[in-house]
Amino acid sequence: xxxxxxxHASAGGKEILxxxxxxxxxxxxxxxxxxxxxxxxxxxxxxxxxxxxxxxxGTITYEGRNLLEMAPEARAQAGVFLAFxxxxxxxxxxxxxxxxxxYNEVRKARGEPELDPIEFxxxxxxxxxxxxxxxxxxxxxxxxxxxxxxxxxxxxxxMAVLEPKLAILDETDSGLDIDALRVVAEGVNKLRRADRATxxxxxxxxxxxxxxxxxxxxxxxxxxxxxGGKELALELEAKGYDWxxxxx
Amino acid sequence: MSSSIESMVNKEYAYGFVTxxxxxxxxxGLNEDVVRLISKKKDEPAWLLEWRLKAFxxxxxxxxxxxxxxxxxxxxYQAQRYYSAPKSxxxxxxxxxxxxxxxxxxxxxGISLTEQKFLAGVAVDAIFDSVxxxxxxxxxxxxxGVVFCSxxxxxxxxxxxxxxxxxxxxxxxxxxxxxxxxxxxxxGSFCYVPKGVRCPIELSTYFRINAAGTGQFERTLIVADExxxxxxxxxxxxxxxxTNQLHAAVVELIALDNAQIKYSTVQNWYAGDKEGKGGIYxxxxxxxxxxxxxxxxxxxxxxxxxxxxxxxxxxxQGDNATGEFYSVxxxxxxxxxxxxxxxxxxxxxxxxxxxxxxxxxxxxxxxYRGQVKVLPRAHGSRNYTQCDSMLIxxxxxxxxxxxIEVANNSSTTEHEASTSKIGEDQIFYCKQRGxxxxxxxxxxxxxxxxxxxxxxxxxxxxxxxQLLGITLEGSVG
Numbered sequence: 001x002x003x004x005x006x007x008h009a010s011a012g013g014k015e016i017l018x019x020x021x022x023x024x025x026x027x028x029x030x031x032x033x034x035x036x037x038x039x040x041x042x043x044x045x046x047x048x049x050x051x052x053x054x055x056x057x058g059t060i061t062y063e064g065r066n067l068l069e070m071a072p073e074a075r076a077q078a079g080v081f082l083a084f085x086x087x088x089x090x091x092x093x094x095x096x097x098x099x100x101x102x103y104n105e106v107r108k109a110r111g112e113p114e115l116d117p118i119e120f121x122x123x124x125x126x127x128x129x130x131x132x133x134x135x136x137x138x139x140x141x142x143x144x145x146x147x148x149x150x151x152x153x154x155x156x157x158x159m160a161v162l163e164p165k166l167a168i169l170d171e172t173d174s175g176l177d178i179d180a181l182r183v184v185a186e187g188v189n190k191l192r193r194a195d196r197a198t199x200x201x202x203x204x205x206x207x208x209x210x211x212x213x214x215x216x217x218x219x220x221x222x223x224x225x226x227x228g229g230k231e232l233a234l235e236l237e238a239k240g241y242d243w244x245x246x247x248x
Numbered sequence: 249m250s251s252s253i254e255s256m257v258n259k260e261y262a263y264g265f266v267t268x269x270x271x272x273x274x275x276x277g278l279n280e281d282v283v284r285l286i287s288k289k290k291d292e293p294a295w296l297l298e299w300r301l302k303a304f305x306x307x308x309x310x311x312x313x314x315x316x317x318x319x320x321x322x323x324x325y326q327a328q329r330y331y332s333a334p335k336s337x338x339x340x341x342x343x344x345x346x347x348x349x350x351x352x353x354x355x356x357x358g359i360s361l362t363e364q365k366f367l368a369g370v371a372v373d374a375i376f377d378s379v380x381x382x383x384x385x386x387x388x389x390x391x392x393g394v395v396f397c398s399x400x401x402x403x404x405x406x407x408x409x410x411x412x413x414x415x416x417x418x419x420x421x422x423x424x425x426x427x428x429x430x431x432x433x434x435x436g437s438f439c440y441v442p443k444g445v446r447c448p449i450e451l452s453t454y455f456r457i458n459a460a461g462t463g464q465f466e467r468t469l470i471v472a473d474e475x476x477x478x479x480x481x482x483x484x485x486x487x488x489x490x491t492n493q494l495h496a497a498v499v500e501l502i503a504l505d506n507a508q509i510k511y512s513t514v515q516n517w518y519a520g521d522k523e524g525k526g527g528i529y530x531x532x533x534x535x536x537x538x539x540x541x542x543x544x545x546x547x548x549x550x551x552x553x554x555x556x557x558x559x560x561x562x563x564x565q566g567d568n569a570t571g572e573f574y575s576v577x578x579x580x581x582x583x584x585x586x587x588x589x590x591x592x593x594x595x596x597x598x599x600x601x602x603x604x605x606x607x608x609x610x611x612x613x614x615x616y617r618g619q620v621k622v623l624p625r626a627h628g629s630r631n632y633t634q635c636d637s638m639l640i641x642x643x644x645x646x647x648x649x650x651x652i653e654v655a656n657n658s659s660t661t662e663h664e665a666s667t668s669k670i671g672e673d674q675i676f677y678c679k680q681r682g683x684x685x686x687x688x689x690x691x692x693x694x695x696x697x698x699x700x701x702x703x704x705x706x707x708x709x710x711x712x713x714q715l716l717g718i719t720l721e722g723s724v725g
Contacts, residue, residue, distance in 0.1 A: 091695055093692070102678075105684075105687075141695065
């Protein structure tokens with residue numbers, strides 16, 4: 001589904017990714033771990049197409065298409081979803097309106113008819129249950145005045161609505177207490193399917209107790225320095241990232 | 249970011265066309281003879297000519313104000329034309345008698361009178377150049393005793409009301425542009441709602457500037473008698489021009505005891521091209537007077553004009569009167585806007601609310617200028633002001649000039665201000681959810697303006713959102 005080869009990316013003239021290689025197949029969950037500043041978020045943003053990150057070399061192929069040639073909104077419409085580490089606030093725009101606009105753009109891209117507000121609310125009823133939120137949040141402005149946990153849950157709610165083929169969760173666990181973490185993880189697990197893939201970017205092993213990955217990769221100094229199964233995460237938890245740094 | 253934000257170009261002004269009508273136009277220049285001639289052409293009573301002449305003489309002693317935060321080359325008032333009327337303007341019995349060229353113009357603007365008649369409860373008094381052509385739904389209104397007609401008709405048919413209230417809120421000596429208007433105003437709209445009557449439909453006027461080099465000097469007078477209610481909509485488009493066009497309108501609102509006037513404007517006049525060539529100079533004086541328990545609300549969405557100089561104000565004369573000002577002002581390219589309001593608290597327990605949303609893009613300069621004045625007698629008065637600015641790109645500007653004077657210690661005023669920037673992160677977030685840049689901007693800006701849009705009548709709110717989208721199109725890439 002996703003094939004990243006020799007990816008180099010920089011921000012503000014500084015090279016952050018220095019040759020990342022990664023293959024993700026449908027049905028798989030990959031965890032990207034690594035110390036602060038290793039390039040985890042840059043990788044997530046580069047896949048989504050953030051203009052602040054310049055890809056200087058390498059390729060990203062998504063479902064056989066050159067992802068780097070696609071505009072960010074085209075990537076989204078093609079099923080690439082990024083759950084932001086820092087979800088952005090849009091004052092005055094209700095969550096319901098925002099999500100319906102996004103949902104209808106994605107449906108249009110798929111050649112499906114748009115949903116009217118009533119139909120959309122029916123859909124939302126089911127989706128809200130996934131993340132244990134009530135309908136009042138639909139009428140609040142997008143992320144404005146949300147607690148950290150609410151923002152993260154709102155990201156998962158959007159993911160549940162848009163049903164992406166490739167979901168990238170960027171530090172979704174940061175700032176969550178254990179109950180919120182469980183809710184978010186359950187939401188993600190319910191969305192797992194054989195034709196979908198997930199990339200979980202995280203600093204800590206904690207989230208991986210709930211979202212069990214098929215593969216774990218360790219990113220350091222802009223490269224994947226070690227890959228393994230879910231047990232690698234536990235090893236990292238026990239030994240810390242310095243151990244990898246030495247190994248690399 | 250800035251290069252990508254500025255990379256998209258503006259959509260051409262969609263309403264830039266000129267109607268070929270044989271206009272009855274005075275040569276350029278202004279003197280007492282011109283004032284007399286305008287009055288004569290309109291067959292006005294002597295008192296009105298006298299009033300015009302007093303205004304003209306006063307105007308001659310005044311100098312153009314330059315305290316506002318706008319820059320433009322000097323205006324040669326002797327190079328302007330002060331009267332232009334389509335020739336086919338004699339009283340018409342039906343639309344069949346209207347110049348077909350005019351009807352076509354209205355069609356292009358999407359305000360065909362033929363359709364309007366049947367549309368959901370909107371009477372249209374369409375102003376073409378300086379003289380009103382065709383008024384609809386008069387019969388429906390007259391059943392309720394509501395008078396809604398051109399200013400000229402009102403002078404002939406309701407002289408006592410006009411004489412009583414003309415200049416009672418904006419005196420002929422008020423300011424340079426108001427005095428000029430008082431001397432040479434050609435036409436405008438008049439509305440009178442009798443005691444206790446709730447006007448059954450929303451009244452709407454479309455202003456339009458035609459004939460090159462013709463200054464526009466509309467005069468609007470709205471009187472809501474005791475306990476009356478009226479909602480008035482004003483919407484504007486103008487044909488494209490290379491030379492700057494001067495516009496100096498005056499609007500006076502009078503809300504007697506327990507009356508309510510809601511005045512909504514969507515202004516989309518030609519703003520000039522990307523380099524700032526052409527566009528309307530819009531110097532407007534709008535003011536209302538609210539008597540006891542009366543309420544006046546101004547809602548404006550200003551997206552057009554090269555220069556906007558406009559401060560719709562409320563004199564809170566009576567006890568418990570309420571004044572409201574809800575404004576969205578958008579500048580793009582080289583547009584400049586200096587706009588805001590004045591709330592003058594005279595009566596006890598008077599209350600005013602000011603919500604101003606300024607959006608600046610391109611090299612636009614947007615200033616909020618507002619005065620809240622609470623006089624010694626106005627015990628227990630309250631003002632709340634919220635003044636938000638949004639910047640798109642790095643070359644535009646937002647400025648806030650609040651003036652607050654409180655002369656008693658039982659009143660409260662609150663002023664909140666914020667400035668935000670549409671960030672690349674907000675746009676990227678929207679794009680990552682599948683929205684295009686234009687869609688993202690229009691969404692973010694609509695959200696920013698929501699408190700103002702919800703004050704607009706439904707049909708205007710939609711138009712306003714679309715206008716915002718068109719105005720800002722191309723400001724972000």
